[in-house]
Amino acid sequence: MSTSLRMLPGPVMVAAGCGGTGRELLPFAGPTGLEGLDLVTRSITLDPRSGGTGPRVEEVSGGLVNAVGLPNPGLEHFLATELPWLVRAGARVFVSVAGATMGEYADLARRLSRAPGVAGLEVNVGAPDEAGAGLFEVREPYHAASVIAAVRREFPSDRPVLAKLRPDVSRVLEGARACHEAGATAVVVGNAVPAAFRDGRAGGLSGPAVSPVALRCVAEVHHALPALPVIGCGGVHDLASARSFLDAGAVGVQVGTALLHDPTTVARLRADLLPAAPPPPEETP
Amino acid sequence: MAEERTPHGPVHVEGEVVATKRVGAYRHLTLTAPGVPERFRAGSFVALSVAGHVARRALWVHRVRASSAFGPTLDVVLEVRGSGTAWLAAQPVGAKVAITGPLGRPFALPKDAVSCLLVGEAYAAAPLFPLAERLRERGCAVSLVVSAPDEHHLLSALEARRSARSVTVLTADGSVGQRGGVPDHVDDLVRRSDADVVYAAGPVEVLRSAAAAAERAGAWSQVAVEVPTPCGTGLCHGCALPVVGEDGVDRVVRACTEGPVVRGDRVRWDTL
Numbered sequence: 001m002s003t004s005l006r007m008l009p010g011p012v013m014v015a016a017g018c019g020g021t022g023r024e025l026l027p028f029a030g031p032t033g034l035e036g037l038d039l040v041t042r043s044i045t046l047d048p049r050s051g052g053t054g055p056r057v058e059e060v061s062g063g064l065v066n067a068v069g070l071p072n073p074g075l076e077h078f079l080a081t082e083l084p085w086l087v088r089a090g091a092r093v094f095v096s097v098a099g100a101t102m103g104e105y106a107d108l109a110r111r112l113s114r115a116p117g118v119a120g121l122e123v124n125v126g127a128p129d130e131a132g133a134g135l136f137e138v139r140e141p142y143h144a145a146s147v148i149a150a151v152r153r154e155f156p157s158d159r160p161v162l163a164k165l166r167p168d169v170s171r172v173l174e175g176a177r178a179c180h181e182a183g184a185t186a187v188v189v190g191n192a193v194p195a196a197f198r199d200g201r202a203g204g205l206s207g208p209a210v211s212p213v214a215l216r217c218v219a220e221v222h223h224a225l226p227a228l229p230v231i232g233c234g235g236v237h238d239l240a241s242a243r244s245f246l247d248a249g250a251v252g253v254q255v256g257t258a259l260l261h262d263p264t265t266v267a268r269l270r271a272d273l274l275p276a277a278p279p280p281p282e283e284t285p
Numbered sequence: 286m287a288e289e290r291t292p293h294g295p296v297h298v299e300g301e302v303v304a305t306k307r308v309g310a311y312r313h314l315t316l317t318a319p320g321v322p323e324r325f326r327a328g329s330f331v332a333l334s335v336a337g338h339v340a341r342r343a344l345w346v347h348r349v350r351a352s353s354a355f356g357p358t359l360d361v362v363l364e365v366r367g368s369g370t371a372w373l374a375a376q377p378v379g380a381k382v383a384i385t386g387p388l389g390r391p392f393a394l395p396k397d398a399v400s401c402l403l404v405g406e407a408y409a410a411a412p413l414f415p416l417a418e419r420l421r422e423r424g425c426a427v428s429l430v431v432s433a434p435d436e437h438h439l440l441s442a443l444e445a446r447r448s449a450r451s452v453t454v455l456t457a458d459g460s461v462g463q464r465g466g467v468p469d470h471v472d473d474l475v476r477r478s479d480a481d482v483v484y485a486a487g488p489v490e491v492l493r494s495a496a497a498a499a500e501r502a503g504a505w506s507q508v509a510v511e512v513p514t515p516c517g518t519g520l521c522h523g524c525a526l527p528v529v530g531e532d533g534v535d536r537v538v539r540a541c542t543e544g545p546v547v548r549g550d551r552v553r554w555d556t557l
Contacts, residue, residue, distance in 0.1 A: 028385075052525065053525045062339070071525075
């Protein structure tokens, strides 16, 4: 097993965009706080983005439609303030990166590779509305693969690069294979499902409603590519829903929308899924 | 500082409905929520879970009791607007509800005993009642204005007469109190109360007019902004509030985390 595989996150992660800046999770993270928590940041872009000012989230049966617009302070500010806070709090930080061009992805990866405390990267290659969010459009698997390759070239090979894919059952396998060949350590399946607000604006659907879709995608990818670690993401909210992803072959799960409903979800799932007292690592002389 | 020793930060707990009553157009729920009343400060809010719904329902806190037959409790005011609030309003005594709170940035209190005008409309006036009590404890002269489209939608100001020097009631249809809305009367009210600080809670036009009147009179203003907050905790970045920062730079902040209470002169009302 390669080093970056051994550094894969634990069975429960905070999904991108659902952990605030990390600070907002702290009151709900349980007695150990963020210590050892595998947290994917909201997507960070090179330049600051304020996101949209209109309604960003709409509730539908079984989920939420969102078009938040990737609000983030930009890489500079993130590196100076949010990242050091997360590292100090003990979180294992996976930075979600998003860019408009391949060059932006490469820049982000290069600068994050030098930042202390970045455990790994997650590359947002399956956003539900890339055009609307001003992101590099991933229409074909080779688009995703070239982004992953650009990131991989700039990011140390001993740290994981996760590719977050669109949970589109007709395309997810090709996308996963292409990302794997381009150097992704694991794939996250998947992002929000492309959807629309009631007024017709483009957005992404997340929450329990997408769970069966994501589960099918995870199963297909795991079945065809058993050597590629898959992290399940889509409507995980309790032990049973997490187990269904693990049973389908996922090495771990990400929790997103459920945190918006109950901010203690990750703390509870970690308590359920992590061994109570991990044995101390064996010293090698 | 003494305040540092009191518990702070929100908690997520299972609460229980201990009383429920209909008051005019609204439903008042009295809830136990271990740890929440102790941490509450006027202007902060709570988020409640609704069965079968992913998003939370954010509610203003109308009153906090440090002790009662049920221990510490808090009162929330509900206006039924959809299936979620209808479900909450239908919860009987004894029902269990998941509650997160207190959330958000509360009203800032003046250090000195100054004159304060509190302006609230409809159910959103709720946080002004605990605010009035805190201000009175500090020796501030409190003038309270409650407004509504009609009597049915008016929060009762009877109990507030203990903490307020004067109470003014406005209804758009003139069914009780003076006829008209906050924008019609607010300049006059600011002048008559000789307010150093204006606190406002309600729909955007109420907040905007109160902030503008304060500005014209050279007073500070603090407004409790209500935008839909899907999670209430700051995790989802869903409740965009356009503001101008202390540095004069336009920003979009989260109403639930950097708000709901912000300085009135900081809100970019045209963008909201």
